[in-house]
Amino acid sequence: MDAEITIIGAGVIGLAIAETVSERYSDVFVIEKHTTFGQETSSRNSEVIHAGIYYPKGSLKAKLCVEGKMLLYEYCRKHEIPYSNCGKLIVATNEKEIAIIDGIKNTAAGNGVDLELLDRYQIEKLEPEIFALKALLSPTTGILDSHSLMKRFETDTLNNSGQIVYGSEVTGIRKLREGYEITLLDADSNNYSFTTRLVINSAGLTSDKISEMAGMKDENLSIRFCKGEYFRIVPPKNRLLNQLVYPVPHANLEGIGIHVTIDMGGGVKLGPDVTYLDSNVYDYRVDAGKQESFWKSARKFLPFLEFNDIAPEMAGIRPKIQKPGEPVRDFYIKEESERGNPGFINLIGMESPGLTSCLAIAKHVLSLIRN
Numbered sequence: 569m570d571a572e573i574t575i576i577g578a579g580v581i582g583l584a585i586a587e588t589v590s591e592r593y594s595d596v597f598v599i600e601k602h603t604t605f606g607q608e609t610s611s612r613n614s615e616v617i618h619a620g621i622y623y624p625k626g627s628l629k630a631k632l633c634v635e636g637k638m639l640l641y642e643y644c645r646k647h648e649i650p651y652s653n654c655g656k657l658i659v660a661t662n663e664k665e666i667a668i669i670d671g672i673k674n675t676a677a678g679n680g681v682d683l684e685l686l687d688r689y690q691i692e693k694l695e696p697e698i699f700a701l702k703a704l705l706s707p708t709t710g711i712l713d714s715h716s717l718m719k720r721f722e723t724d725t726l727n728n729s730g731q732i733v734y735g736s737e738v739t740g741i742r743k744l745r746e747g748y749e750i751t752l753l754d755a756d757s758n759n760y761s762f763t764t765r766l767v768i769n770s771a772g773l774t775s776d777k778i779s780e781m782a783g784m785k786d787e788n789l790s791i792r793f794c795k796g797e798y799f800r801i802v803p804p805k806n807r808l809l810n811q812l813v814y815p816v817p818h819a820n821l822e823g824i825g826i827h828v829t830i831d832m833g834g835g836v837k838l839g840p841d842v843t844y845l846d847s848n849v850y851d852y853r854v855d856a857g858k859q860e861s862f863w864k865s866a867r868k869f870l871p872f873l874e875f876n877d878i879a880p881e882m883a884g885i886r887p888k889i890q891k892p893g894e895p896v897r898d899f900y901i902k903e904e905s906e907r908g909n910p911g912f913i914n915l916i917g918m919e920s921p922g923l924t925s926c927l928a929i930a931k932h933v934l935s936l937i938r939n
């Protein structure tokens with residue numbers, strides 16, 4: 569075999585796995601079609617370290633998020649990755665929403681996440697500029713610099729003698745009597761193949777296609793591109809908030825509502841919204857026509873915000889495996905022996921909280937590797 573383990577995709581999840589498995593195994597390869605890491609979903613997100621509030625008890629999302637946030641805080645401290653444990657408020661602006669936040673507190677408690685119920689006066693002390701009748705404070709929510717995190721994973725993988733091959737796209741996978749043959753297309757349009765004992769598919773938006781290449785076509789795991797657009801709050805009003813502020817989420821959790829996130833550079837974003845794309849195209853445009861709806865949503869709890877205080881910022885695409893309107897699905901992380909592909913580990917539908925969970929996902933994937 570040319571490689572022991574081949575990881576497809578150098579997003580935050582692929583790189584976290586690469587760092588973790590290269591500590592234990594030699595001949596670890598990461599294959600990435602772009603010329604550097606994190607050019608897709610991993611650099612187009614809110615950079616929030618989620619607490620693990622909303623996910624159903626016992627789901628991989630709940631378990632890996634709660635474990636992942638602790639691992640991530642520890643990792644950021646140890647490796648001097650910029651982060652802030654700034655906290656988050658979930659705000660109720662009317663009686664109906666007050667009734668909903670009790671349910672949120674219970675779901676969070678089921679996942680081992682403690683939230684504190686605040687009244688108007690307590691909220692005012694923390695965030696004097698927002699409007700809320702009641703709020704839940706999530707003290708373990710935070711933010712981080714995801715680029716520095718990925719850079720560190722890349723460096724550690726290389727230091728562990730792992731190899732990262734950029735500018736090469738996986739175009740074919742053939743199962744062998746033992747292991748797999750992977751075909752690549754490089755930046756000069758040359759094809760070449762190599763063999764590997766194990767494959768880890770962390771190809772994000774096209775992870776369903778990678779799984780199909782290995783003969784596991786499955787409509788139930790088809791990815792649907794679901795765009796999230798952001799607007800930024802322009803100076804000086806970006807300085808009026810100290811922590812993340814979220815409205816009460818929509819009933820089916822398709823998105824958690826237009827919220828406010830702060831980044832490590834002091835930028836403040838509104839969003840992301842939720843729009844399923846008609847086809848799986850990499851459409852990162854921000855529709856300036858949405859300014860009014862973003863402004864109106866945010867104004868409910870940010871009364872200081874004027875229409876011209878916000879401007880189009882950026883967009884990301886979620887790799888969803890549920891169709892529009894369907895209940896939220898869990899991460900799909902599986903060693904595929906049952907489907908006739910031993911040593912092939914699929915990660916599909918790695919939407920939020922994928923960034924928060926990356927180190928816990930890497931540990932979980934390591935446990936799925938059979939020697």
Ligand SMILES: Cc1cc2nc3c(=O)[nH]c(=O)nc-3n(C[C@H](O)[C@H](O)[C@H](O)COP(=O)(O)OP(=O)(O)OC[C@H]3O[C@@H](n4cnc5c(N)ncnc54)[C@H](O)[C@@H]3O)c2cc1C
Binds near residue numbers: 576581601612615795
């Ligand atoms: C709008 C938005 C907001 C989000 N906010 C948060 C948040 O605040 N907190 C949080 O925890 N999570 C958040 N997420 C989720 C988080 O960003 C993702 O879970 C995470 O980035 C997924 O990482 P990944 O490595 O699986 O995928 P990606 O970053 O997409 O990486 C996959 C890589 O595979 C490569 N690839 C694909 N096909 C091939 C091929 N054939 N050959 C070679 N390479 C290939 C791609 O080029 C890409 O680099 C958000 C997501 C979105 C869209």
